[in-house]
Amino acid sequence: MSLHIATGLPYRTVREDVRIPLPTGRPGADGSEVTHLYARIWRPVTDEPVPALLEYLPYRVTDWTAPRDQQRHPWYAGHGYASVRVDVRGHGNSEGLPGDEYDATELADGVAVVHWLAEQPWCNGRVGMFGISWGGFNSLQIAALAPEPLKAIVTVCSADDRYDNDVHYMGGSVLAVDMHAWASTMLAFVSRPPDPEYVGTDWRGMWLKRLEAVDPFIHTWLDHQTRDAYWRHGSVSEDYSAIKAKVLAVGGWHDPYRDTVLRLVRHLPDDQVRGLIGPWSHQYPDRGLPPGPAIGFLQETLRWWDQHLKGEDSGVMNEPKLRSWISESHPPATVYPELEGHWVGDPAWPSPYVTPVEYAFQGEPLLVRSPQHTGLAAGRYFPFGNDADLPPDQREEDANSAAFEFAVDERLQILGRPRVRLRLTSPSPRGQVIARLCDVAPDGSSTLVTRGVLNLSARYGRDKVAPWRPGDTEDVTFELNGIGHAFPPGHRIRLAVSSAYWPWIWPQPGSEDGFTLDPAGSGLELPVRGAGDRALDATIAFAEPEQAEPLAVIHPAPEDPAGRRPERLVVHDVAARTWRLDVDPRYGGTRIYPDGLEFHEDALEQYTITDDDPLSATTRSSWTVRLRRPELAWDTEVRTRSEITCDAGDFLTSNELTCSEGGEVIFHRTWERRIPRTAG
Template sequence: MNITTEFPYETTREDVYIPLPGGTRLYARIWRPLTDEPVPALLEYLPYRLGDWTAPRDWQRHPWYAGHGYASVRVDVRGHGNSEGLPGDEYDAQELADGVAVIHWLAQQEWCSGRVGMFGISWGGFNSLQIAALAPDPLKAVVTVCSADDRYDNDVHYMGGSVLAVDMHAWAATMLAFVARPPDPAQVGDEWKAMWLKRLEAVEPFIHTWLAHQSRDDYWKHGSVCEDYGAVKANVLAVGGWHDPYRDTVLRLVEHLDPGQVRGIIGPWSHQYPDRGLPPGPAIGFLQETLRWWDQHLKGKETGVMREPLLRSWISGSHPPATVYETLPGRWVGDASWPSENVNPVAYALQGGERIVASPQQTGLDAGRFFPFGNEADLPPDQRDEDAKSVSFEFPVEEAPIEILGRPRVKLRLRMDVPRGQVVARLCDVAPDGASTLVTRGALNLAARHGRDRTDDWPPGETEDVVFDLNGIGHTFPPGHRIRIAVSSAYWPWIWPQAGSAGFTLDTDGSFVELPVRRHTEDPAITFGEPEQSEPLGVVYPVTLEEPRPERLVVRDVAKGEWRLEVDPRYGGTRVYPDGLEFTEDALETYTIQQDDPLSARTRSDWRIRLHRPEAAWDVEIETRSEIAADEHDFITSDEVICKDGGEIVFHRTWEKRIPRTAG
């Protein structure tokens, strides 16, 4: 990592409140170049508390942009951090309207040229796209990283029409812990506690809303850019990683937006900015690449960025299974169009007649983390145990390597004796020694086989063909290896099991896997600069002698036939900021299931947060608990928030709710 200390411009920084229509003000931090000339503004707009949680990351990039001639602005969403107002739902109409108002405010400042760009990763990447679809006139360019254009089928809530247990639960619990945090008296003054209590009274766990919409309805269509790609007028640089769950959005954006307004980059990365150097690498000079985008579309400079291939992709070489890779083997390729003329579907017919697929309910414990962040236990380990719980089909790679780029597809002929169930397909690279590396996967709620917007029970005893895509990937299968497609009827804790799910019969006659095979091309060299950032904030992470608990721990109770997965998401631990703020957060997720009972599935998340300013005698603690269970008819949720000021409980609320199982 190159740390830049000298820039074309000297810079200044100020914290301000941006007024919105109606009088609410949003907290913002603005880094600007010291120049008499107006400059474009760049906006990153998040609920994740610029005063503490994202501050280390903000310091890596916002001052860098300012030093290169941009006003770089970080804004907290309404009701979060030090912003005024009450928190709302994820990407709700108020959040997007506020974002549009912020863009117009920025464009009207005397230091702004009137042209605005918007960028972000994850939430900030989502709302960048969503606000671009509202087409505010000053917004001319967007850089969206690890985000999704489809809130239903490519977010944290549902996968193939099934409840995405692992992150439907975990992210709802995470946001409950986020929204319960107070504003900082160092910024808002004595009003902090009244603001905090007012927010807490307005809290409603996200899980209630998300589980109330189990099919693709108007709730999910709101904010899903895939509903109308033509609404996006800004120029879009879409960036993703093959180990990020949102990567397919990049493929859809380069397919559906006008080629004159979009470019895509997919690297080997996890759910992180590509310059941070977190596994898997290689990292790239992402800030320099985005500067080319901003200069082209906000300053009118010819940077050559639109002469780059429509899609630049990393195709990984074969690698043994591991839960973390510092760097993956592979190469960059470029495609001038998408779908690409270099990629053709090749079908591999399944063989073997009828096969019964009845996976034990704990199948999926080796799935790895839904959101890899570059931690040591994020990625899937050797898949041999998972493959043994599945029905597998193999195809040898003989004389020449097989390179794939895009979304594999499976067509399966199934017979099922119950109305509800799910099917999961995993594509693996099997080495000569038998090691099985997960390449990609996909899932389908069989009640959603005719569309995500409807629920159709399976006629018991009937046979039907189902077709679904796996997540996109760039990968090379070398000669001597085997391509394995493994089919299972369970995938816990990613997929919440259907009540009564007992598996199905797979008829190989008419069943196949279709791979997007890319012909090997000698591409012009695709290169990126070395990673570069501005000076770090100077946050101190105290060293502890305590042995950290495992990131992912699987426990089996042999007598009960029960399996428990414990996950420490490693969000931050304890850190001390330069202004004296001491910040501690700790979280533990638990997923439990019995191997023969789909109704035994349970999830639980526990969070503990402390914010402490010793010099101001300010000491706040938050504890949250979130649980989900289900019976045949309902999901059963339980949530609790306890907030303390100086050790005294000032807020305590529990929510108990039953939500009918309409599709999940």
């Protein structure tokens, strides 16, 4: 689909930057009497009060998300909504000190902002919230607090379970690939200074107060290795009935959070929720980033707002409860501009059109003892639409796993979460099992369809640690991530089981011994979707993507494009049997904003392991962020360095933060922590 830049919108718009005061009686943690949050508001020019839409993030409205904000907020304003973008306390140009992600203060502030918006003379008292990732999370969480003015939300690429469907843990196992990478990213992000262009000469004092309050997120996240009260906070799966607003839940099959959409449409009433899952990565579905096809997402959300904030019958509640994209079989590749497939509609979830079908394993018991580097072809945990995001051919990974295959005699399409049942005998109290579902073509190429993980000590629940009794045999069952995929005749379904998956999963001590898998007690359950209602499916259609006129950001060309660092580079020291994965996350590089701000960022993640030693696992991350305004003689830089290593009993974390102004270091701190491996 081609992108259309909207002109001639129904309303002329105005933009203003304001500071929203939080209620008295809730002083800032920095000792100030009142804390103000920085907000940018786009409003339609009209004498009539209109609904307000809120996007609430820590990612800096005046720079980091400004290009994305410009695509959608002015568009909503041009269609009769006050569209508001607010920086979370202690971030960007908002006052106060930063806290942990989604902490009680952030959510209470969000509730206060909802009420403030509803009370403005230009607002009709009805508020919606939307956002992707962090903004999608807190939209759900604030909806669960049920402020009266909040009538509807659109939550994109977010999670209802902060423990088992976020960047920290998967199947009860530590997510080495993103727990560390995201904690390191946030250490750099939270340490960026306020902008003197917007906060004036007090920027330096604000910055230093923030820096004194910084503590790496990784400490807290590793301190809570089971699903305890820390993770239950903010997990709306604890009580879906607390959500009173109407919920449009959106995800992509290449986003790690897509299972939340399936759970929300399952647990919320028919008149409260609609779900939409496309082929997309961790992006808004109108941005045109691979894999596509993109859709007119702003128009789709406008239907949602018109229905629930203006009381207009837009027909959005006549749509199927869940609209899903089913991808056709495709060869393995790390990027797809667009995938072939089709839309299907299901009136409920679980769907009456989906039937669980069992596939029994065959063969004698076999030892699964995967090399520790198994998983290097897993792809990026958070695909963003970059060239090296998605998993390449899985044949090498399959060779390091126990593989079970099933012939496809006629077209088979699945929709939902496959489930595996495995009979295992483990010689070690600790370990993990990873299952990957692959589509194997006649030429032998293997395309990853979906996967799942189980920490063996979490087999009785994510809230407890139950070491395996060495030598015992037990049956374990776990689900793989949801997917919509069609296997064509002549292909084979492959279920590959491994005992390692680095760097996604941090290996357990003793896991080098693997486990024995008995096919006689094992099998695969696929959610097979029948034809459904083809007439209904045929009605599912979306407009072409449309956005507001883009922000005039300049992206200078790199000085040496040929020497640009690869996105993903695997280095194998053959003699030492050591593997290293270098990852350039490519969040944005250098850009120059229309207001004159020069913003530069550079990051490198490294993951190292030796084939037969799970205790050799090491993650490293480094960040450089520079913000510069030549006209103000303002030049600041943030540098971070983070590392995690381990021994049998502990994780060892090391973090360093260095902040400079005009080339002079004004803040430097290091943190060294030893954190017991209670479950990880």
